[in-house]
Amino acid sequence: MEQHHDLADRLLVGAVDLHCHTGPSIMERKLDHLEQIADAEAAGLHAVLFKDHFYSNTPVMATLGAYRRPGSDLHLLSGVPLNNQLGGLNPDAVQQGLMLGARMVWMPTLCAHNHLRTAFAYNLHGRLGLAPPTALSVIDDAGVLRDEVKEILDLMAAHDAVLCGGHLHVSEFYPLFTEAKERGVTRMVVSHPTYWIEAKLDDLRELAGMGVYLEHCACMLIEGPSRKFEFDALRDYVDAAGLEHTIIGSDLGQTFNPRPVPGFRAAIALCLELGFSPTEIRAMTSHNATRLVGIASADDAHLQDCLHAH
Amino acid sequence: MPIDEIEAKIDELLKGAIDLGCQTGPVPVGHAADPLPTARAARDAGMAGLVLNNHFYPMTPVVQILRRHEFANSTLELVSGVALNTWVGGLNVYAVEHDVRLGGRVVWMPTLSADNDRRHTYRQRRTGPMTALRPQRTLSVLDDLGRVRDELGPIFDLIAGHDAVLAAGHLHISEILPLFRAAEDKGVTRLLLVDPVLYSDATDSDLRALSDMGVFVAVTGQSIAADPDSLAALLAAVPPEQIILASGAVPSDNQTPLHALRAIIAHGLAQRVDSGMLRVMLSTNPARLLGLAPDQGAA
Numbered sequence: 001m002e003q004h005h006d007l008a009d010r011l012l013v014g015a016v017d018l019h020c021h022t023g024p025s026i027m028e029r030k031l032d033h034l035e036q037i038a039d040a041e042a043a044g045l046h047a048v049l050f051k052d053h054f055y056s057n058t059p060v061m062a063t064l065g066a067y068r069r070p071g072s073d074l075h076l077l078s079g080v081p082l083n084n085q086l087g088g089l090n091p092d093a094v095q096q097g098l099m100l101g102a103r104m105v106w107m108p109t110l111c112a113h114n115h116l117r118t119a120f121a122y123n124l125h126g127r128l129g130l131a132p133p134t135a136l137s138v139i140d141d142a143g144v145l146r147d148e149v150k151e152i153l154d155l156m157a158a159h160d161a162v163l164c165g166g167h168l169h170v171s172e173f174y175p176l177f178t179e180a181k182e183r184g185v186t187r188m189v190v191s192h193p194t195y196w197i198e199a200k201l202d203d204l205r206e207l208a209g210m211g212v213y214l215e216h217c218a219c220m221l222i223e224g225p226s227r228k229f230e231f232d233a234l235r236d237y238v239d240a241a242g243l244e245h246t247i248i249g250s251d252l253g254q255t256f257n258p259r260p261v262p263g264f265r266a267a268i269a270l271c272l273e274l275g276f277s278p279t280e281i282r283a284m285t286s287h288n289a290t291r292l293v294g295i296a297s298a299d300d301a302h303l304q305d306c307l308h309a310h
Numbered sequence: 311m312p313i314d315e316i317e318a319k320i321d322e323l324l325k326g327a328i329d330l331g332c333q334t335g336p337v338p339v340g341h342a343a344d345p346l347p348t349a350r351a352a353r354d355a356g357m358a359g360l361v362l363n364n365h366f367y368p369m370t371p372v373v374q375i376l377r378r379h380e381f382a383n384s385t386l387e388l389v390s391g392v393a394l395n396t397w398v399g400g401l402n403v404y405a406v407e408h409d410v411r412l413g414g415r416v417v418w419m420p421t422l423s424a425d426n427d428r429r430h431t432y433r434q435r436r437t438g439p440m441t442a443l444r445p446q447r448t449l450s451v452l453d454d455l456g457r458v459r460d461e462l463g464p465i466f467d468l469i470a471g472h473d474a475v476l477a478a479g480h481l482h483i484s485e486i487l488p489l490f491r492a493a494e495d496k497g498v499t500r501l502l503l504v505d506p507v508l509y510s511d512a513t514d515s516d517l518r519a520l521s522d523m524g525v526f527v528a529v530t531g532q533s534i535a536a537d538p539d540s541l542a543a544l545l546a547a548v549p550p551e552q553i554i555l556a557s558g559a560v561p562s563d564n565q566t567p568l569h570a571l572r573a574i575i576a577h578g579l580a581q582r583v584d585s586g587m588l589r590v591m592l593s594t595n596p597a598r599l600l601g602l603a604p605d606q607g608a609a
Contacts, residue, residue: 133404
């Protein structure tokens with residue numbers, strides 16, 4: 001355990017969290033972007049992707065970069081979330097975000113038709129007293145991918161951006177990712193495929209075979225109020241999709257959960273408990289993510305004694 | 311007046327000023343200042359407020375962070391809002407709801423996405439920076455029968471409910487008059503017309519009618535660039551209690567909003583506008599519009 005403790009800290013150095021929910025937000029958040037930047041720098045993270053469901057953090061990070069510690073090379077990543085607040089599946093929102101440096105485009109999350117059905121009890125708009133969302137799907141009534149989605153995919157291919165499936169249903173992923181690949185999108189990911197998305201192990205296998213990364217979320221794995229899975233579920237997910245296509249993100253920032261950096265560390269510690277090797281953990285918590293988003297990999301010099309080629 | 315005397319007068323007038331037209335970015339095309347040095351320069355000049363905005367997305371998230379940290383104890387009020395262009399889905403009630411919930415205080419009707427803007431700028435649009443963007447669907451606040459669009463009803467409700475400002479500048483006067491009247495009927499009390507000389511085709515009597523409704527009229531450097539007499543003409547048509555001076559778009563990356571604000575103050579001084587009146591247009595009126603100071607009521 002003592003050994004794990006030290007190793008988890010060392011694996012946090014150079015780690016990449018592609019799923020961080022910090023404020024300001026109309027959802028209550030435990031901390032804001034600047035506090036997360038400070039946490040990430042203190043722990044030595046390599047990159048953080050800031051995700052709000054309702055606005056793009058791309059211009060925000062352009063300004064907040066000035067507040068990084070001198071000499072900090074923490075990557076501040078961002079993207080465009082295609083919910084109602086940006087006009088839904090809006091190619092104009094995508095284009096301006098990509099022109100400003102957004103790396104990811106999220107298909108609808110909290111406004112996804114699938115979310116409003118599968119997660120109807122979540123009822124964010126009801127709890128916050130917001131206007132009822134207009135439900136969004138990437139396919140039309142006949143199951144055919146919508147034209148505006150094709151325009152979005154073309155813009156993304158031109159900017160080599162990352163396509164995230166958002167909270168669409170797994171059944172929407174096949175037409176979406178098939179068309180994305182045909183149009184030249186090469187960077188694809190699905191977040192928490194086994195929660196709200198209804199992907200089965202066979203889907204993880206097939207999606208990984210299409211080149212899609214599967215991101216499992218610390219908040220659903222580690223001990224805490226948002227835990228959704230048995231601790232060893234991650235083993236099954238990795239066995240299905242393969243280590244090379246498995247990513248761990250925090251999905252943290254909720255007031256009732258640990259802060260994203262300690263939560264991410266807890267996920268690393270859980271992986272060690274489950275018997276994943278430091279090399280495997282490094283793949284899932286850093287290298288796969290940097291490869292997905294297309295940034296330089298983290299420096300592993302401080303881990304040379306425990307990493308192995310595989 | 312000697313140059314250094316003018317500069318000293320401008321320094322003095324900047325103290326307590328609120329710039330309603332502070333365009334900050336980054337932006338995908340055109341020029342806009344970086345919000346952080348812009349806010350620091352305004353604070354250092356002793357200004358009382360900035361309304362940070364651009365055509366493409368709300369500055370509200372970054373403004374909220376700055377208000378929470380570096381500017382937490384500053385006398386500089388950082389304000390923001392949302393412009394209802396196609397980049398946020400146009401006349402999108404969800405965009406408005408989100409922005410006012412997050413702390414936004416101003417809702418601009420379509421600017422670059424206004425159909426009326428396209429009618430005025432069709433030449434620039436053939437070769438200018440906008441050609442870098444995919445063709446934009448343009449918007450009017452009126453439907454084909456000339457009625458204020460239904461989607462504006464809930465938008466007015468949100469603006470009224472949050473006591474926010476409704477602003478328009480790129481629309482035609484034939485849209486602005488029914489828009490502002492309909493908004494007022496729904497309880498919107500803070501109304502702003504920006505640079506009417508540029509796109510609105512409003513006559514002096516239109517401007518007087520709006521001013522009588524309590525609408526504030528902002529003049530930025532863009533009005534002066536388009537027509538050097540526009541400030542004088544506006545002062546002849548509308549009481550100074552309803553006029554606001556603001557910086558507006560910066561013409562290049564080397565220009566800052568503070569430069570632009572100084573330039574319009576210099577223009578006012580050169581036009582022999584009384585310093586006291588300039589202060590009303592720089593400080594008192596924008597504070598009344600935004601609700602940052604007690605409103606003595608429309609003139």
